[in-house]
Amino acid sequence: MEENRSGDPSRDTKDVFAALAQKRVYIETYGCSYNFGDTANLVEVLKHYGSTRVASPDDADAVIVNTCTVVGPTERRMLRRLFALQEKPLFVTGCMPLVQREAILSVCSPLIIPPDAIRKAYLRVRTVAPGGVGIVQIAQGCLGRCTYCITRRARGPLASFPKHEIREKIRSFIGAGAYEIQLTAQDVSAYGRDTGTDLPTLLSSLSDLKGNYRIRIGMMNPATVLPVLDDLVDAYASDRIFRFVHLPVQSGSDCILKRMGRGYTVKAFLEIVSAFRRRYPGISIATDFIVGFPGETDDDFSRSLALVGRTKPAKVNVTRYSQRPFTGPFAENDFPDSVKKDRSRLLNAYAEEQYSAVNRPLLGTTVSCVVTEKLRPGSVMARTATYQGVVIGTDLPIGAAAEVILKKDRKYFFMGDLVE
Numbered sequence: 001m002e003e004n005r006s007g008d009p010s011r012d013t014k015d016v017f018a019a020l021a022q023k024r025v026y027i028e029t030y031g032c033s034y035n036f037g038d039t040a041n042l043v044e045v046l047k048h049y050g051s052t053r054v055a056s057p058d059d060a061d062a063v064i065v066n067t068c069t070v071v072g073p074t075e076r077r078m079l080r081r082l083f084a085l086q087e088k089p090l091f092v093t094g095c096m097p098l099v100q101r102e103a104i105l106s107v108c109s110p111l112i113i114p115p116d117a118i119r120k121a122y123l124r125v126r127t128v129a130p131g132g133v134g135i136v137q138i139a140q141g142c143l144g145r146c147t148y149c150i151t152r153r154a155r156g157p158l159a160s161f162p163k164h165e166i167r168e169k170i171r172s173f174i175g176a177g178a179y180e181i182q183l184t185a186q187d188v189s190a191y192g193r194d195t196g197t198d199l200p201t202l203l204s205s206l207s208d209l210k211g212n213y214r215i216r217i218g219m220m221n222p223a224t225v226l227p228v229l230d231d232l233v234d235a236y237a238s239d240r241i242f243r244f245v246h247l248p249v250q251s252g253s254d255c256i257l258k259r260m261g262r263g264y265t266v267k268a269f270l271e272i273v274s275a276f277r278r279r280y281p282g283i284s285i286a287t288d289f290i291v292g293f294p295g296e297t298d299d300d301f302s303r304s305l306a307l308v309g310r311t312k313p314a315k316v317n318v319t320r321y322s323q324r325p326f327t328g329p330f331a332e333n334d335f336p337d338s339v340k341k342d343r344s345r346l347l348n349a350y351a352e353e354q355y356s357a358v359n360r361p362l363l364g365t366t367v368s369c370v371v372t373e374k375l376r377p378g379s380v381m382a383r384t385a386t387y388q389g390v391v392i393g394t395d396l397p398i399g400a401a402a403e404v405i406l407k408k409d410r411k412y413f414f415m416g417d418l419v420e
Helices: 033-048 072-086 099-107 115-124 150-157 163-174 199-206 222-235 254-260 266-278 296-311 335-364
Strands: 026-029 052-054 062-068 090-094 133-137 180-184 212-216 244-246 282-290 313-322 366-376 378-383 389-392 402-409 414-418
Touching: 026 033, 026 402, 033 062, 033 115, 033 133, 033 180, 052 282, 062 072, 072 090, 072 099, 072 313, 133 163, 163 180, 163 266, 199 212, 199 222, 199 266, 212 244, 212 335, 244 266, 266 282, 266 296, 282 296, 282 335, 313 335, 366 389
Parallel strands: 026 052, 026 062, 062 090, 133 180, 180 212, 244 282, 282 313, 389 414
Antiparallel strands: 366 378, 366 402, 378 389, 402 414
């Protein structure tokens, strides 16, 4: 497979946006919040060209697919969707065309929109859409050397975006009515390591922005949190920041972490969690695990289970390992799908037991929260200061503060009633 991070500008980007001008465009987006940020930027660019986004490919003059290829099943889904959508003029962006162009060309012949082209075009537009949640990209790429990850090849080395650009984007979202500002990158805590600054400094520079908003800090690698841990914990003291940390550990075994190339130990992960919880006892911790990594013994997997029990995260994302192009030479030691499936099921079930144990004492209590999203007519999502989701069966405006009694535990969120 051909690796091509930047694409061929003469072939891919020349007149690509002009080709979409005045068109009805259908867009499908997959993967991480960074991809959704790219799509939001792309929509604003297309508006500048007089294009209209439509909700169905049947109503479209052209189709755009923003792809993800983080695991094998996702890649296969992408290829199926590209094949199914090629009856209309098809445009592809995201991670796949940057590292798996030949796989795409095996099922269709689209025009490629490199993510860098979206960013450059957006910087000439800089508008944002109204809504309760605004995604703000603060950097692209990472410093990691994870042996399983294809995304680092797609997105390349760390490139932090200028502070003034980030501030301007946040200010625009606040002005457009957003309450929840999501800072996103492939590794948020690596911000500034390439430009002589760091994430805590960025967060401090955002504290003087005016308006009704709160910042949710995205996924952070423990390896890049450690050098700035004390200052980062201090930065979370701001009332502008959700007390929420997404800290993927990936395994409870140091042996597996070393094979993964993660650059930290379980002890270091626990030190980070402890540092945040000592300062903010109610803080929400989310984490990720990969199960079935080549060489993961029963004992290694048991250590992952034990780590979940010890830390009791508010959310655990479980991924079954799959071999990706350009990554570590582990194919010969790969586990059967049945082993991965069993371990995934066990870890998810155990994590849900922890959610129930943590959530049960909260039922019947009253919490303060702010509305961040309209889910459907008569229903909104609100967030507490620790980013706990509360669904309220009442129409309330974005940014409205509410006192809510927690009535039902849905594991990943609560159902609540307004306090009269």
